[in-house]
Amino acid sequence: MSAVDVGRPGRPSRPGLLGGIWRGLRARFYGNNFLVLITIVLFAAMYIVGIFIYRDKNFGSLNSFFDMLNSNPGLIVIAAGMTMVLVSGGIDISVGSQVAMYCMMLAYFMEHKGVSAATMIVVVLVTGIVFGLVQGVLVAYFRIQPFIVTLAGMFFARGMTAMISPQTIDITNRDFMGLATKRIYFPFGGYTNAAGVYQRPFIYLSVVLAVFALLVVFTIMTWTKFGRNVYAVGGGEQSALLMGLNTRRTKLTVYTFNGLLTAFGGFLFCLFSTGGAVEKAQGFEMQAIASSVIGGALLTGGVGNVIGSFFGVLVQTTITKFINFNGTLANGWSSIVLAAIMSFFIILQSVFAYVRNKRR
Amino acid sequence: MADPLIRMRGITKNFPGVLALDDVDFTLWPGEIHALMGENGAGKSTLVKVLTGAEAFETGAIYLGGAAKPVINHSPQEAQGRGISTVYQEVNLCGNLTVAENLFVGRQPRRAGFVNWREMNRRARQVMEGIGVDIDVGKPLEGYSIAVQQMVAIARAIDISATVLILDEPTSSLNDQEVAKLFDLMRRLKADGLGIIFITHFLEQVYEVCDKITVLRNGRLVGEYAVETLSRTDLVAAMLGRAFDDLAAIQHKAAPVTGESGTPVIAARGLGVRGGVKPFDLDIYEGEVVGLAGLLGSGRTEVARAIYGADTADQGTLDVKGARPKHHPIDSMRAGMAFCPESRKDEGCLQDLSVRENIILAEQSKRGMRLMSRSEQEKIADEYIRLLQIKTASMETPIKQLSGGNQQKVIVARWLATHPDFLILDEPTRGIDVGTKAEIQKLCVRLADDGMAILFISSEIDEMLRTCGRIGVMRDLHKVGELAGDELSSSAIMAKIAGGEADE
Numbered sequence: 001m002s003a004v005d006v007g008r009p010g011r012p013s014r015p016g017l018l019g020g021i022w023r024g025l026r027a028r029f030y031g032n033n034f035l036v037l038i039t040i041v042l043f044a045a046m047y048i049v050g051i052f053i054y055r056d057k058n059f060g061s062l063n064s065f066f067d068m069l070n071s072n073p074g075l076i077v078i079a080a081g082m083t084m085v086l087v088s089g090g091i092d093i094s095v096g097s098q099v100a101m102y103c104m105m106l107a108y109f110m111e112h113k114g115v116s117a118a119t120m121i122v123v124v125l126v127t128g129i130v131f132g133l134v135q136g137v138l139v140a141y142f143r144i145q146p147f148i149v150t151l152a153g154m155f156f157a158r159g160m161t162a163m164i165s166p167q168t169i170d171i172t173n174r175d176f177m178g179l180a181t182k183r184i185y186f187p188f189g190g191y192t193n194a195a196g197v198y199q200r201p202f203i204y205l206s207v208v209l210a211v212f213a214l215l216v217v218f219t220i221m222t223w224t225k226f227g228r229n230v231y232a233v234g235g236g237e238q239s240a241l242l243m244g245l246n247t248r249r250t251k252l253t254v255y256t257f258n259g260l261l262t263a264f265g266g267f268l269f270c271l272f273s274t275g276g277a278v279e280k281a282q283g284f285e286m287q288a289i290a291s292s293v294i295g296g297a298l299l300t301g302g303v304g305n306v307i308g309s310f311f312g313v314l315v316q317t318t319i320t321k322f323i324n325f326n327g328t329l330a331n332g333w334s335s336i337v338l339a340a341i342m343s344f345f346i347i348l349q350s351v352f353a354y355v356r357n358k359r360r
Numbered sequence: 361m362a363d364p365l366i367r368m369r370g371i372t373k374n375f376p377g378v379l380a381l382d383d384v385d386f387t388l389w390p391g392e393i394h395a396l397m398g399e400n401g402a403g404k405s406t407l408v409k410v411l412t413g414a415e416a417f418e419t420g421a422i423y424l425g426g427a428a429k430p431v432i433n434h435s436p437q438e439a440q441g442r443g444i445s446t447v448y449q450e451v452n453l454c455g456n457l458t459v460a461e462n463l464f465v466g467r468q469p470r471r472a473g474f475v476n477w478r479e480m481n482r483r484a485r486q487v488m489e490g491i492g493v494d495i496d497v498g499k500p501l502e503g504y505s506i507a508v509q510q511m512v513a514i515a516r517a518i519d520i521s522a523t524v525l526i527l528d529e530p531t532s533s534l535n536d537q538e539v540a541k542l543f544d545l546m547r548r549l550k551a552d553g554l555g556i557i558f559i560t561h562f563l564e565q566v567y568e569v570c571d572k573i574t575v576l577r578n579g580r581l582v583g584e585y586a587v588e589t590l591s592r593t594d595l596v597a598a599m600l601g602r603a604f605d606d607l608a609a610i611q612h613k614a615a616p617v618t619g620e621s622g623t624p625v626i627a628a629r630g631l632g633v634r635g636g637v638k639p640f641d642l643d644i645y646e647g648e649v650v651g652l653a654g655l656l657g658s659g660r661t662e663v664a665r666a667i668y669g670a671d672t673a674d675q676g677t678l679d680v681k682g683a684r685p686k687h688h689p690i691d692s693m694r695a696g697m698a699f700c701p702e703s704r705k706d707e708g709c710l711q712d713l714s715v716r717e718n719i720i721l722a723e724q725s726k727r728g729m730r731l732m733s734r735s736e737q738e739k740i741a742d743e744y745i746r747l748l749q750i751k752t753a754s755m756e757t758p759i760k761q762l763s764g765g766n767q768q769k770v771i772v773a774r775w776l777a778t779h780p781d782f783l784i785l786d787e788p789t790r791g792i793d794v795g796t797k798a799e800i801q802k803l804c805v806r807l808a809d810d811g812m813a814i815l816f817i818s819s820e821i822d823e824m825l826r827t828c829g830r831i832g833v834m835r836d837l838h839k840v841g842e843l844a845g846d847e848l849s850s851s852a853i854m855a856k857i858a859g860g861e862a863d864e
Contacts, residue, residue: 223474225466228457232465235454242452243516244437245466300454 005221025242035296035349036308042341043311052334054325059103062189062201066318069203073210074269078284079291079309081218081261085329086292087221087232088147089256089301090139092154095262096284097133099156099278103267107169107276110176125263127317131157132259133252154285161278168277179205180271206271213264218306227355234301291316294345306307315341361429363426364389365524365555366411366444367678371420373410380406380702381417382579388524388555393546395587396559396564398576398599402793404559407576408526412439412446445517449529452510453516455502462501463516466641476682487515489856511545517547525549526557531565543569561793563592575599589684592665596794622684625782630666630676639676644782648840649804649814651824660817661702662837663782667698667815668692681781700776702817704788711760715752716741718759718770723777739778744773749799764859765796772800776807782805784815789823801827821850833857 028091058064069076078095079112085092102124107133109123131153139151182205190200221227229250232240241247267280287342293299294315316338323334366388373381376513381403388394397402409415411422413433421430424442433439433751436446443516461468462480469479484497493511501509505587510530527546531539544571546556558570566573566587573590575582575598582598590598624643632639637659646652652660665671667678669687677684685695690700703790710718719741724732732740748769752762759767768788775783785804804827808814818824823832828843833856 003439219474225468225470225475228465228475231457232461234450234452235456237451239454240465242436243439243454243465248450257417302454333804 006087007223017164022277033344035352036132036305036311038348039295039308039311039315039345043315043318045114045250046315048323050318050325051181053161057325058191059321059325061159061191062186063199064205064321066203068321069207069210071272072313072317073204073206073272074265074281074286075284075313076290076310077213077265077268078339079244079263079288079295080214080306081258082285082288082299083292083295083297083304083306083309084217084221084261085146085254086228086289086299087234087304088230088251089237090251090254091289091299092150092153092255092262093285093289094131094135094150094157095258095265095288096159096281096286097154098128098259098262098265099163099281099284100279101161101164102128102167102263103270103273104161104269104276104278105165106267108165108177110171110271111169111174112165115275123261123265124267126262128259128261128266129256132262135248135253135259136252139255140248145254151321158278161276161280165276168275169293170275170342176271176347177274180274184208201213204271206268210265210268212263213239214306214310216262216327221306224249226253232304234303236302243272252315265318287316293342296345296349298349308349362390365425367423368407368411369423370420371405371410371417371514373404373415373417373420376827379579381410383420383424384579385578385579385584386574386581387584389556389723390523390553391550392572393550393556393570393831395570396557396565396571396576396661396753397573397595398582398793402576402599402747403579404576405528408528408559410437410448412444412526440517440520440522443519443521443523444526445522445524446528446531447510447517449533451506451513453509455509458498459488459495459501459504459512460823461495461722462512463487463497463519467520480490487519488512488528491515491518491548493696495609501583506533506536507535507541510534510542514545514549518554521581522554524555526559528559529561530558531560531562539565561790563595566595567592597729599794605608624679626667626815626844627679628676629678629739631666631673632675633662633666633671633679634674636671637666637836638838641813642667642839644813644815645653645811647808647811648830649808649816649828649829651828652815652817652834653824653831654820656858658834658857659837659839661786661836663834664699664786664815664817665837668697668784672691672700689821693722693778696779696781697776697784698780698782698785700771700786700788702776702790709771712758714760715745715750716755717764718796719744719773719777720753722749722774726778744777745778748773748803752791759846768792769796780812782813782815784817789818789820797823821853825853 063085068123073077078099082085082092082095105124105127106120109120110117135149136176138144139146167169171180183202186201189199195262207234216287221230229240229245232243232245233247233250237247266281270276273280286326291312292304292309293312295310297304297314298310320334321338323329323331366386368384370386370388371386372379383402384407386396387546396407398404406415410417411433413435420555422428422432431442433442433444439445455467455517457465460477460483464482468475469483470476471479478855481497486761488495488497488511491511491514493508493515495504495508499642501512504512516526534542543565546558550556558566558568570587572584572586573595574584577599580723585595585598592814620844624645626642626644628640628642630639630641633846640663642663652663654660662671666673668690669689672687678687680692680695680697683695685691689699710721713721716737718731722735723740738755744750745752745755750762750769750773759770762770770786771838772788788800791799801823804814804816816824816828825848830842831853832839833843833853835857843852843856
């Protein structure tokens with residue numbers, strides 16, 4: 001049959017090498033993935049600027065880059081989980097309180113009850129699964145709005161933290177501290193400090209675990225039926241249902257899996273902060289949401305990428321780093337710059353949505 | 361001959377207070393495109409819902425293929441499992457996923473448990489080529505037109521081994537070229553032995569593509585006809601159940617009004633919106649129904665929006681009754697304009713509000729913050745329910761319980777309640793039954809006789825010829841001409857719409 005072109009009217013293709021690269025990029029980063037690309041470019045640009053401004057302070061050293069990862073293993077994992085929840089069209093604002101609860105559980109039972117580190121890690125992970133499962137049932141089967149369910153979860157977890165112990169507890173457990181201080185050194189990229197000692201760059205074991213978890217989530221979201229169902233449900237729940245997907249079970253799995261990721265992130269957070277306190281990880285859920293949004297996730301669901309959220313974490317950390325390296329700027333600036341960058345991204349997203357609607 | 365794909369026998373279904381289906385038979389053969397026709401409320405949708413398991417039925421039986429044992433579908437998924445797929449007017453796919461994913465979501469080809477994207481894209485290309493659509497399957501679906509999205513929905517249905525395809529008003533949002541493409545596809549599927557149930561309001565399309573017509577009226581089967589044996593008049597008569605002269609009756613009343621003296625109600629000069637409609641001139645006088653013809657996307661709605669101030673015009677001037685109001689919908693309303701938008705579902709009805717609340721909405725917002733008294737609201741609602749003969753249980757019934765045609769009347773009532781001097785009706789008769797269509801057309805003519813100026817936008821040229829005294833023609837966002845009086849004929853309008861050398 002004569003092929004009437006029913007697609008979008010094609011633009012004249014650009015010839016030559018540049019055109020080829022342009023087409024390749026367009027194909028690969030079409031639409032929403034483009035936002036991830038922008039995040040990566042933004043991060044790279046910020047970082048390069050930092051290297052030039054603070055070149056006398058070793059901003060560009062591998063040590064300095066690894067510091068950013070070393071102080072954020074928990075956020076990397078939890079931002080990935082948050083992205084998954086946002087993609088499904090939901091939200092989970094209980095993760096910050098959950099992290100506080102898991103830290104407190106680890107600290108209290110290891111220090112005051114003599115439970116072994118290995119046992120406690122398993123207990124925390126199982127608690128996370130159960131916590132997520134309960135939230136998931138309420139969201140998926142009782143059809144309560146995720147914001148409300150996880151708001152309750154947020155109060156509950158913070159309350160439980162105080163119930164376990166109102167005091168701050170520092171962790172001294174040898175096994176646990178062994179894990180927390182386990183360093184993996186890199187043979188290159190270091191610098192020599194003022195005292196003339198060569199500083200070898202290293203990452204903590206927790207970072208390796210965090211990146212591993214990130215890759216697992218990425219794999220699940222990209223290459224499994226469940227992961228693609230999450231995108232479908234977030235893109236249009238009714239449509240997904242009519243296409244024969246089990247939307248409830250998908251949502252339940254999302255929240256349960258996010259419970260596990262939160263517990264794992266809480267454990268990694270605890271490896272870095274080595275203690276429990278009622279006020280720990282305040283606003284952590286908002287940092288996770290900010291990372292996801294900067295990484296290209298839409299709060300309306302269906303769009304997002306865990307690799308983007310990883311760079312979202314890096315962008316946030318770089319801002320803080322700028323403030324710290326400058327030394328004279330007030331800490332408030334990092335929040336203000338973060339606000340500006342988030343606004344920039346949200347505007348960018350709506351411009352994208354607008355252009356797309358226009359085209360249609 | 362092979363067995364029929366579907367035999368529905370003696371189907372009866374009650375909704376509270378209404379007998380939705382009364383002893384209805386329906387038969388679909390392989391390799392057949394079968395139109396299901398009837399006014400709104402005739403039972404078309406209910407019959408389809410019963411077939412696909414979206415609604416339960418009380419008595420009767422559904423047989424599939426040659427099987428002697430009847431089956432009952434309990435959900436659309438179950439029906440899909442039995443080879444019955446439905447493609448709705450609103451495409452039920454996920455725009456954020458790629459075309460390939462939409463085709464295979466839930467049943468992706470996998471390797472070692474992981475989704476095999478390469479294989480999925482390859483098979484998706486195959487499937488889309490199979491129906492003659494050449495698109496990049498790796499791109500998100502939302503980047504494509506509604507027409508392509510529908511094709512993808514159909515492709516998905518066929519690929520999940522559909523033997524019966526139900527197309528529910530698939531052509532409502534397509535332009536002519538896209539409709540032609542869809543019909544090509546339908547004929548191709550028919551040749552492959554599929555049975556297609558086609559629900560539409562467009563009579564022309566039925567005659568263009570269908571083999572058989574089953575007509576329902578008030579939940580009863582009127583009859584099953586072969587297309588070539590049923591004339592259009594007979595079809596309309598079968599649907600309406602009465603000698604059909606309503607439309608003819610108003611045809612002659614709409615003599616072109618030639619009172620082009622005095623101040624026009626609307627006078628647009630070079631009015632244009634950057635990135636939207638190109639600068640146009642348009643005068644509309646008191647007591648006149650002016651039509652706007654053109655293909656989908658030609659700028660008809662955009663003209664209305666520019667006049668109303670829904671899109672901000674950045675060129676040209678607009679005079680309303682000689683004055684120049686500020687350009688914002690609320691100012692336009694205060695200046696005596698009213699705009700009935702095209703999409704009742706998205707822009708018109710507030711589904712959960714009652715008929716009364718929907719009717720008084722515009723008048724209330726025109727008056728500002730002070731709430732109208734309940735008795736005044738009821739008086740207005742009552743007046744327009746009677747005037748427009750809106751069929752509703754009471755004025756407190758939620759509007760979503762009304763049929764499409766009656767919902768449309770409520771929206772028209774909403775704007776009439778503001779006593780406008782100038783009324784814009786954008787596709788007021790789309791998706792509603794022939795009887796209500798005629799009523800709305802007659803209403804337009806009557807309102808114009810009472811001195812109102814009306815801008816009437818429609819895709820159906822015949823309807824405009826009956827209703828309008830003057831018709832402006834749009835093409836590619838340009839107003840390309842205006843026809844009045846003796847020039848008015850469907851061939852003249854089509855020639856203008858088509859453009860090219862023909863009319864220049």
